[in-house]
Amino acid sequence: MSGKLTLISSATASGSASVEFTSGLDSTYDEYVFYFVDINPATDSESLQFQVNASGQTGYNETITSTYFAANANEAGTDANIAYVTARDQAQGTAYQWLTSTQGSGADECSAGELHLFSPSSTSKVKHFYSRMNHYHASDYSADSFCAGYINNAASAITEISFKMSSGNFDGSIHFFGVS
């Protein structure tokens, strides 16, 4: 935990295609954090993802370079590992960034975690982020996923952020805080 948290807004997804925060991401704070609670996809084996939009632009399609690794262990006790996952990182890509791998969509299956975003209002530096999520993998694994990277747009402020599954709708709540 960094400093004092101030709740900016909360969103509850219920069969939602996406959750977007289009206000509150500004110069008020140097750090923002999003907490994810009980993210349950409607479609099995889909992933929670995010992208951002820069001020004065359209679409969630900023350039991202990122890393992704995870520790995984299955319920059967037959497989456990930690590994870098090249399929979940980006190299100057504009796609939504993976925060989890393939989540289970069972009635009791979900993910939870946090995403930190730093200095989104900067107009001179890239914008860094990191996350940690634990999720119930579609193949009955516990997956502790770490993602980090930067939004490679130094000139424009990031003012909007979108969360969605890689396909299909989802349930859950997302809580948006400023850190001071």
Place this chain on the structure above:
Amino acid sequence: MSDWKLLNTSTASGASSVEFTDLTGYKIFKFAFVDVNPATDTVLFEFNASTDGGSNYNVTKTTTFFYAYHWESDAHSGLGYITGSDIAQGTGYQTLMRDVANDADACGTGELYLFNPASTTYVKHFYSRTSTYETRDSIEDSHIAGYLNTTSAVNAIDFKMSSGNLDAVIKAYGLVAT
């Protein structure tokens, strides 16, 4: 109110365990461990959860454990997954710190996050990062995560050493009131 709310501070002095038996009112809980010092050398700091108010700490869980380590002597360092410290659908206590030294100046610290324990729909995810002064005079930076595989509400949590008593300060916080 939106910041982390300090719910309870427990100061253990030669205690066999530290329990928190009210995990209601918030969607996210955080437990901060300060100066965890065991009475017995080379023991584990660990936790379990309860669905019956603390009568039984035996919730089924599947977990992961990886760590980075470095000896004071500089003889060893590295990063790795520890299969002996994870749990696959077991009900035992989950290790948060390995082989904690009991020297007078040795201790471990860290945090544990627990999400929506009151849910009666979903499994309950948790993750933790701890820093341990380990018996071999080394630092262990441990990352633990998993889910409590129950749809019953989890309403109590217990922290203890694998053997013997402990000194520690453990603080419980809540975030996002329900």
